[in-house]
Structure formats: structure tokens, C-alpha cells
Amino acid sequence: MSTAEFVVVANRLPVDRGADGEWNRSPGGLVAALEPVMQRADGAWVGWAGQPDLDIEPFEFDGMLLVPVPLSAEDIELYYEGMSNDTFWPLYHDVISPPRYRRVWWEAYVAVNRRFAEAAATAVSDGGTVWVQDYQLQLVPQMLRELRPDLTIGYFHHIPFPAYGLYSQLPWRRQVLEGLMGADVIGFQRVADAGNFTRSIRRLFHYETRASGISVPQADGTTRVALAKAFPISIDADAYIELAQRPDVQARALEIRESLGNPKKILLGVDRLDYTKGIRHRMKAFGELLQDGRINVEDVTLVQVASPSRERVDAYMQLRDEIELTVGRINGDYDTMGHTAIRYLHQGYPREEMVALYLAADVMLVTALRDGMNLVAKEYVAARIDNRGTLVLSEFAGAADELGMALRINPHDIGALKNTIMRAIEMPGAEQGRRMRALRRKVIENDVDAWSRSFLSALASVRSRRTDAKGTTKGSA
Template identity: 35%
Template sequence: MLLATDLDGTFLAGHPENRQRLYQLIGAHPEIKLAFVTGRGLEVVLPILSDPTIPVPDYIICDVGATVVDGRSRQAVQPLQSDIDTRWPGERAVAEAMAAFDALERQEVPQQRRCSYFCTAEAVAPGIEHIAAGLGCDVLHSAQRYLDILPRGVNKGSTLSALVRHLGLEHDSVLVAGDTLNDLSMYEAGFIGVCVGESEPALLEATHGRARVLHARHTGCGGILEAMAHFGFLGGSGIEAEVQAMDAPGKAELVMVYHRLPYEEVFDNGRLARRRPSSPNGIIPTLLSFFGNNRKGSWVAWAVHDPKKALPFETHTEVDRERYPDLVAARVALSQDDVDTFYKRFSKEAFWPTLHTFWERAIFREEDWTVFLKVNRLFAERAAAEAAEGAVVWIHDYNLWMVPATLRELRPDLKIAFFHHTYFPSADVFNVLPWRRDIVGSLLQCDYIGFHIPRQAENFVDVARGAAPLKVLETRACAPRYLTYGCAVGLDEVSTAIEVNGRRIGLGAHPVGLDVERVRTVLAAPQTAARMAALRRELAGTRVILSVERLDYTKGTLEKLVAFERLLEAHPELCGKVSLLAVCVPAAKEMTVYDELQTRIEQAVGKVNGRFARVGWTPVQFFFRALPFEEVVAWYAMADVMWITPLRDGLNLVAKEYVATQGLTGGQGVLVLSEFAGAAAELHGAVLTNPHDLHDLTAKLYFAIAMNRAEAEARLRELFEIVCHNDIQRWGQDFLDAVKAQPAAPPARPADSVVASPPAATEVSAA
């Protein structure tokens, strides 16, 4: 079967439930071929292909029949297209000839091998058809306002007929669907057809009396389903055989979809054991806190399943029976190969460098993308099974970009929220990704998307605008919370709601906060106090510049070392008086992409120390290992300057950890922060620096070292107030409040949806 359908008012119209049922029906039947037959230009069809809920067509006939391409490659179907091209006199010739008619207003839309105008029925003068005929063209007027000049003999019906012959299909295996007069040629070609509900009266009149044309009652996709049942395209049982009962919804009111479980899994004597996370990740405890007060919930995350260990895989496990009795971990079984590909290799080699504007480092493999899609679908299926009717599903970060696409298809009733923890770049960078349309199309299935800062949210709007027609519904001023013109990632106004393909998507800036109480607890520990006292003795007489970061080319570690070397060159009086303590946490051993960077950093450290070291003083103390959080907090307390210089960063929580530690200990430390870190837009009081400018890096570091006590204390007070007020708990609650404020999803079972053959009252034209 070939379904050849118009788009506007037909395949893209109808009740959401009917649309979902038709789209899923097509996806479940590979033998159903799909052709879009539309008056739109190909450029305007492309945004539809970015919507993951809409089936990808096998063929696209657009420009009212003047263009015919393969739906996947989007290359011309030959020799059909060449035959059309030979009939077209050229846009310039037609446009100049039609300029004589004042009643014609050119449509400012993409168009090829046709010239399209706005024109009322009364204004269609005989001279238009005469001049068009002289150019070897036809005139088509539809919907009382559209007029197209087309190559002679070319229309939707003629091109569809040529395609059917080209494919060797039986005439009666084709079902055409439309709603306006420019679809008439498809019915006149003799195909079985349906005029969907609320079709243009002129089309209904023109097709009256055609035995093979159904005038459907339901609009859009509902009308197509009626026709498929009426004409028996799916066999004797019609679509009744295709209607499947929806799986019973789960019980979780809130579903957290995260790449990590809320606990660590370890094998102990051949048994799988659970323990609390050893990482100082403050986000997980905060997310867990939303499952208190008897809120039923599920935490969806991956777990490695190795069949060779002969251990049964538990999909559901308890998280914390005492604190969260109604929360279960819903584990997604992945092989170790899947984890290595999806997370450790593909995400870090393809997405991570692109998101951080290092696209030249990105490695794109189609086979890795296939694994990524498979894993994301498993996450979506598990989330769909866990969620109660109308539940909130909160998805986290770029590793799970494609979950919303599948989840919206499976559960249109859910409220889908997404938080992007990583930097989101501008359109010219993001569009390097080969799968950008798929990714953006998936994210646009969300009800709400959060980013750290306004600039990242607005970057997403620009990316989405390049994928589909977009309307900004609401905006908000960024000040006073965020810097506007004072840093590289500042912005004065941000979009907070957009509309794409009729869907409203809320947007917001939610910089992740710090678990300040955790820092307070660490500082209160006797061992921390003892370590701080020891450091005071060791560092007596030395100003400490502290740097704490992961091994990553985005962190600007090499640039920092060069700048420190320049500082000592320009200010020799600092030699012996200041030391740079650099803590660089190594990457996982599987991530060999960082091996060369590690070597270069070690060489740079050796160079600085080789030039300037003297007995009793080492300029750079370099720790290439992870330090316990308690140890890091002790160093935070002792550091005179915190030097954080990423070339690009989504936020940077280290800056907030330093501020909290200094504030809680009554310090006067100075934060020097890259203006390309997301936190720069939020942390008023930091000394901002451009890590791409070695002169500025050096100058701002010296400024921080030489800052007088009063200014340092004033800056720290401002920073400490921001960090304490906008803590991790406020971040999570503000995000969920914003999600709840979004309009509710449509009901799962509308009363007027098509679930079987059409009612007897449906009008069918007589022979």
C-alpha cells in the first residue's frame, strides 16, 4: 500500500490521538509506503522531518507536484524530475510576466519550478491564464486565495501517477488524502481517495459522485483512518485489528531519568551489593529529596548486565526503604559494550567536544549513533512503563537527548521535562552534529527544558529556529540575577516560551546550586580542622593560588600554566612568595583521548618549575589524582586566590564550593573565574577573565593577588550571599515548580478518537 497524503489540514491535522494512532500504524507496517504530496516547497517540508513523532516518508512530492525526491536521501527521483525540469521556463520569465497583474502578490516562501501568489477568486483574470499558457505553464487556484503557476501538465496527480508507474505499483494499492482544491488532481488520476473532514467545499463538490472517494467525518488523520477501514486496506478486520490496548500506566508520580543510579553497585564475594555514592555529587541527594512525603516515584538509570555471571537481573530495586519508601530504582539492562559505546566513547568523543565548541576534535560514527538510539529507546520504554497517568518525567543531560522522542510517542499524556547540565552552544557550532535535526526534534517534544543560564537557553532557541518555524511566546529580562553585558555569556533578555509545530515548550535558566550544608559539615569535622592547621604551618609566608579541575581540554589548564609562567616573568618579586597548587583529576582509563593532553600538561609544569624553582620553593605543585573532598575543602579554606579558567563550561560548581568554604570560615579569598563559564553570569563579585587571552589571564591573576583586603571581603560577601541563597535545593524546587506551571498534556483517550471502523452516518459519495 502507498499512502499519498497532503500535509496541512490532512496528515498533520486531526486530534492528537488519531495522529498518534496513524503514525504508529505506519511505523508498525513496513509494507505501508508513505508519500507526502504537498504544496509546500522542500525547504518547508524539512522541519516536519525533524519531528520524531512523524513517520519519515519514502517519497516527497512537493511544490504542488513540481518537485519529487526520495524521502530519506532527499535526492531527486529520476527520470521523473528531469522530465518536469524540461517543462519549466524559469522563475525569472514567469515572475516578470506576472508582474503586469497588480492583483497577484508573490508568496514569500521557498518554491522551485513554480511561482506562487496570493490572489482572490475575483481577481483571477483571463489574461493570467493566457500569458501562462504562452510560457508553457498551467494556472491552479485553490482555497479562494492561492494561485500557482506550474509547468504544463504538472500537478500533484500527474507527478504521483508518474511515481506509481516508476515504482511498478498497482493503481488500487494507492490511497490519496487531501483537503483543498489543489489536491483535486490526485482524485482525478483515478486513485482511491479520501477528503478528510472539514475539507474545502470546492473539493467536496468536485469529488461528489466519485465512487472511489470517501468524504470522511473525522478531520486530518482521523479521516485517513476512516478511509483505511472503509476501503479495507488492512484486510477484512480493518483498523480494528490494529487497535491495541494501551499498557496500564505505572504508579510513579515523578520519574527521574538519569544516567546514574542513586547508589553504587559493587560485586562482593560474587554478589551484587549497593552502597552510597562515594562521589561528592550534591545533585543526587537533592533529586532524591523530591521523593519524600510518600511521593511515589521511580529512578530510571542503567545497570550493567552480564549474562555470564549467571545472576538474575533485577529491574526494580529499593533505594532507601526508610527515607524513601515509595521510590524504586528502575534499572535499564545494558551490556558493558553498550555502556562503553553510549557513554564513555560516543558521548565523550562526539557530543562533549561539540557542545564545548571544540568541534574539530569530534569523532562521528554512524554505528555509535545506532547504539546511542538503542540505549535511549530503552530508557524511554522503561520511563513510560513506570510513569502514572499525567506524571512528570524529568530527564537529565545530553546522554539522553533522544528519550523525549520515544517517550512522547509512547505516552503523550506525560509532562516531559529536560535539564541540560552541559553547555549548550550557538547554532553554528551545534549544527556540526550530523544528527542535529533528530536531536532538536526530540528535545522539542518536551514540555519544559532547563539550562544553567539564559545564554544557553537562547542558544537552544536559535538552534531550534534553524530546524523548524518557531514563534517566541514569552520573554523575560535577565537582570538583576544575571549579568547582561558584563561577561561573554551574558544576555539582557531570554525567551521563556516558544511554539513549534503547534506545541508550546517552556524554557528557563536554572543554574545548579551548591549543597552548602555538606561543605559546612565537612568543615566541622575534626580531621578537616587538623588538616587546615597543618596547611597553615606548611604554607606560612606563601600566597596560594588554587586550581581544581578534571583533566579535559575544555578546562584551559595549559593556558593557565603559560599565564602563570608569564606572571613570574613580569613580576619576579613574586618568586618565592606565591605558589600555584594545581589539582587535576584524571579521566577514566578507557578515555585515551586525554593521554596526549596529560603529557603536555606535565611538560608545561616541568618547564615552569625548571625555570623558577629554588631551594625551599616550588612554583607549581601539581597533583595528578583525585583528592578526597575533605582534603579539597581544606585547600579551599587556605587558598588566597581560586583560579578557574575553563575555555568553555556549562556552569562550574568548583567556584561555588570555594566561595562557600571561604564564606563559612570568614576568609577573604578572591575568585578569578573564566567569563566563558556559565557561573560567570550568576556570580557577581568574581574577577572575570578571558582564558583565550594570555595577557588578560596574567593581568587578572595579578590583580587578584594584589587586591586590598576591603575589596576582597566585599566581593566575597556578595558571592557568598548568592551561593547560599541559590543553593542546590532551590535549584531543584524552582525547576519542578516551572515544570508544574506548564499547560497539561491532552487526555490519553479523547472521546472523538477513531478506534474502529467509521460510524454508519459517515457520508460516502454515490457512484
């Protein structure tokens, strides 16, 4: 197999296999962000092909070398559904749902991470760069460093990193931190996440930390400095702007309003069906506004898109039941023949339809209880080329750090959430325009391309420092 100078390692390959056996590019911001870099560098992407027990050779796709890592049905159950999504996910999202700690899951997680590390070590050229993505692969950086000390290694954590008081529950807390410290640059969504990580290192290892640098002792007695800092991820803003400008998408937005009975105001929630997203809190607030008579079903409709997620995990099955029960109860109490209180859609939609929904919606509700970033908030802002609409944004979403002109809320405070929704519904056009223009500037300037450039620039500076250090050593001998 040929090798590449630049390798991305992620849980999934950037392609899906259709029913006809053909590979198609996956939708998603990470693929869009990294594809230009991959093509410039003749890069390789290491990941699972998305189907159990599929063992296939590396292949070329759109100028990228794709290196599949096979996973059995048991691997998926233990490493992915178990350790990744029933231990790390709830623990890292403030224990909103209780994490479960099972040794058999951890053993599978270690074994699968080793498989990814070995595949990356084989795929990358001498002195190359590897960028590892997300919480499913936290052990890969250190495993890779042991296999290939010549590499420059980056890691990006797409979800929150918890405070030490929560993180310390993890039975394998030291092993995970050691895995992450194998990277030269460890990126997080928020400054607070990087701070939580650094404090955990100090508490458990007593390593020296200065600014964003962590002094990591090496087996040969030297010390390596790992950089841990925030690199907030974003979206391909231009793609959303182009779609929002298309006449067919704008016409579809008008159709959506008409199909809902042309209410005065449409509220929109777009989420994966996940307990971290605050969907129940949003619906409670909306139901109470109807009950209080502050809004009525003829004038205000809530559209909730809840795309299916981890449907074999118990907590998610229970959440779906609760939300659908709530929707049924509110609609039963307040629907008329011509108007529905909540239009609930348990399915995913193509990007064109999402942009039409964003254009149709007067208020975007992002009520996450904890979120690494929340790109939906940024998508809504990018799509609003008319500089109208209001974003209601949880202070616990990573996007709140950047999108200061949104109406910020604490989703646990239902009374304040209700008042903020009313403020958004009643906001004059001039204030909407002032806020939305400021939000759009932020999203357009800090797009996904800027995110990948800033991270890769940090990696390149590590590489050049290492090269300089080698040159100094040779010169002084």
C-alpha cells in the same frame, strides 16, 4: 514492578557498587538536590549501574526505587565514550577539540536512549512526571512522549548548548532537537544556552517562538507549547558551610599550608582533567609570572587538582601528557629544596579534603574555556566562611552570569590573565571581604534546593494547565 509518580532518568544511578557488593550513595550535587523530592514522592531513578553487562532487577535504596538499565561494554564504547563524549561533548563546548561524527556511534546512541525511555515508561505511574537529565539522553523526551502521552516530561541540559553555526555541523541535528522538544520544560544553565537552542529550532523547523515558549505541532493537528529557559544549577551550600566550620577541617587547612612550605599565597585549581577547563592556559600564565619575576616560588604556590576523566578517549590521554610535561618543566626550572612551584595532584578527593583545600587557598582559579556552570567556583565561595579569598572566574563559565563580584577573565588573553592573578594575589583584605560577602549571599540564596524547586514548579504549572484544558474541553462538550 511498582510504579512511581515522579521518575528521574539519568545516565547513572545515584549509587556505586563497592568491592564488597554493597551499594553506596554516589557523591554529587544532582543526587543531593533530588533525593528529598524522590523520598517525598516515593520516586524512582532510572540509570546505568556503572558496570558493563550488569543486568539486575529494580531495587530499593534509601526510600528510592532504583531501576537499572543494563549497558554492554560495546554500548559504553559507542554510546557513551563515542557519541556522548567524542561527538556531543566537544561540539557543545565550542569545538575546542574537534568532534567526530560516526554513524555507528549514532545508531548505538538511538538504541540506548530507547532502552532508557522504555525503562522510564514502565517505571512511571499514570499521569506521572519524568525528569530527564543531560546530553547523554537527548532523544529520551520524545521517545517517552510517544510511549506515554499522559506524562509531564522535563529535561535539563547540564552542559552548554552551542550557537547554531556550530550546532549545524551535527549530521543528526534535526533528530536531536526533535528529541528535546518532546519535553514540556527544557532547562539550560544560561539564558544564552536557551537562546541558542530556540534559534536552532527556528532555523531548522521554523516553529513559532515567543518569550520562552516554543509552539510544537502535534501529529493530531494540535499545538503544544514547550518551555525552554535557564534554570542555573547550584550546590548544597549548607553542606560546605558545615564542613568549613569543623575544627578538624580547619586544622587540615593549616596542615596543607604547612606541607607547602607556608607560602604567602596559595593559588588553587580544581578540575576534571578536561580540555574545556583551561588548565593549560592557567599554567602558562603562572609559568610566565615566575619567568617575569613578578612572583617567586617561596611566596606563591599553585595547587592543581586534576581528577581523572575519560581516560580511554584519545584527546584526554594527550591532554594529560601535555599538562604533566608543563608541570615538570615549570617545577624543574623554579623549584627549590623547600618549595614547589606547582603541586599537581591527578586524583579525586573526598569533600572534607576539598573544603580544607578551599580554606587553605588564597586565590581560586577557574579558567574554563567553556563550562555549563562550574560548581567548583560556588563550592569555594560557600566554604569561605571567613569572607576571605579571591575568585578568578572565566567569563565563559556559566557561573559568571551569577557571580558578578568575582574577578572575571578571558582565559585566552594570557596577558590579562597574568595581571588578574597578580591583582588577586595583592588584593587587600577589605576588598576581599566586600567581594566574598556578596558572592556568598548569591550562592547561599540560590542553592541546589532552589534550583530543583524552580524547575519542578515550572513542570507543575505545565501539568496544571494541561489538567485545566482537559476540564474545559469536557465542560464545553
